[in-house]
Amino acid sequence: MFLFKLSTYNWVPGLRVPRVRNHPRAVLHHLNRVPHWEEGTVDSVLAERIGAGTEDNPFVIYRDPHSIGTDSHKRLRFVCVSDTHNQIDKLTIPRGDVFVHCGDAVKYYSSARDLLKFNKFVGTLPHTHKLFISGNHCISINPERPDLTQEILSNMTYIQDQIIDIEGVRIYGSPWQLKRGLFYRAEAFSYAPENIRADKWAHIPEDIDILLTHSPPYSIRDHCSKSAEHLGCPGLLHEVVTRVKPRIHLFGHMHDGYGASLYKSEENQTLEGENSTSLSSDILFVNLAIDQGRRLGDPVVIDYFY
Structure with a gap:
């Protein structure tokens, strides 16, 4: 049974920008x-244990948290970015097994031309696997023909509402x-807020390791900063x-939120309510939006043990 209701949203007349109200937030x-909009500091204890997301100190996540310290694991190194907006060639991209891009590689007004350039650049990367999901700026991509998009993005695997299995690690993209309205030109893959959960999110499978979306969950x-609102x-x-409870959820879209946070289910009974279980689940959430205005962020590196 869905907890989400139409009354979750307020609407700004004319703009139809969804404003969430009276909704539980993630801890x-x-x-x-x-x-910058939250009080508090980095959890230094967790950061020391999990890592910093850099090439020299990657985030370290185990499929089974209870197996930490044992040596019977395989490892995949993920190198992850989003929202590079035609600037990916300016980045120093660490080596790894899987390169992940969570959308908005281009800008909407030159999407068709620049996707070709993006594909050519990705072809130069040494990673064995390269994954891409679309974003709202990719207006030249036809949602009805992912096969055509795969032909254009020939140097990577294009994922649209499907699972990719890489050496036993299951990834869904x-x-x-949320649809923002007529005044927004970069509206590829936008969807009616009142239907998106039932039509899209409810189809995300539960048995996945990593979830890729372009947009973030609410409150994460x-x-x-322009609207002073949470727009997830x-x-x-x-x-x-x-x-779903993936071990890792990667996204971008909201550039102000660049960075990583850990969710611990036992601390959020208000949000989980009757759906909570006795089994705790930690989820690493990472906003990968590289374009930070006058400067660029860094790719995020994650070592996944399974």
Whole structure:
């Protein structure tokens, strides 16, 4: 039974920008870059244990947290970015096994031309696997023909509402975000807020290791400084923390929220409510939005043991 209701949203007349109201928020432990709209500091104990997300000190996540310290694991190193907006060639991209891009590689007004350039650049990267989901700036991508997009992005695997299995690690990617209205030109893969949970998020499978979306869940590194609002999706939040429970959720879209936080289910009974279980689940949430205005962020490196 969905907890999400139409009354979750207020609407700004004419703009139709969803404003979330009276909705539970996630309780988070920030591992780096405490969001400027929140009070608090980095959880130094967790940051010391999990890592910093850099090449020399990657985030270390285990599929089974109870197996930490044993030596019977495989490892995949993920190198992750989002929202590079035609600036990916300016980045120093660490080596790894899997390169992940969570959308908005281009800008909307030159999307068709620049996706070709992006594909050419990704072809130069040494990673064995390269994954891409779309974002709202990719207006030249036809949501009805992912096969055509795969032909254009020939140097990577294009993921649109599907699972990719890489050496036993199950990854699901979905590009959708809440529809913002006619005044926004970069509206690829936008979806009606009142339907997005049932039509899109409810189809995310539960048996996955890593979730890729372009947009963030509500209250998780989703703040917009211009509107002073949290613009993530409450339906996505509920599906991820109460049902899907991936070990890692990667996204971008909201540039102010760049950074990583850890969610611990036992601390958020208000959000999980009747769906909570006795089994605790930790989820690493990472906003990968590289474009930080006058400067660029760094790719995030994650070592996943399974």
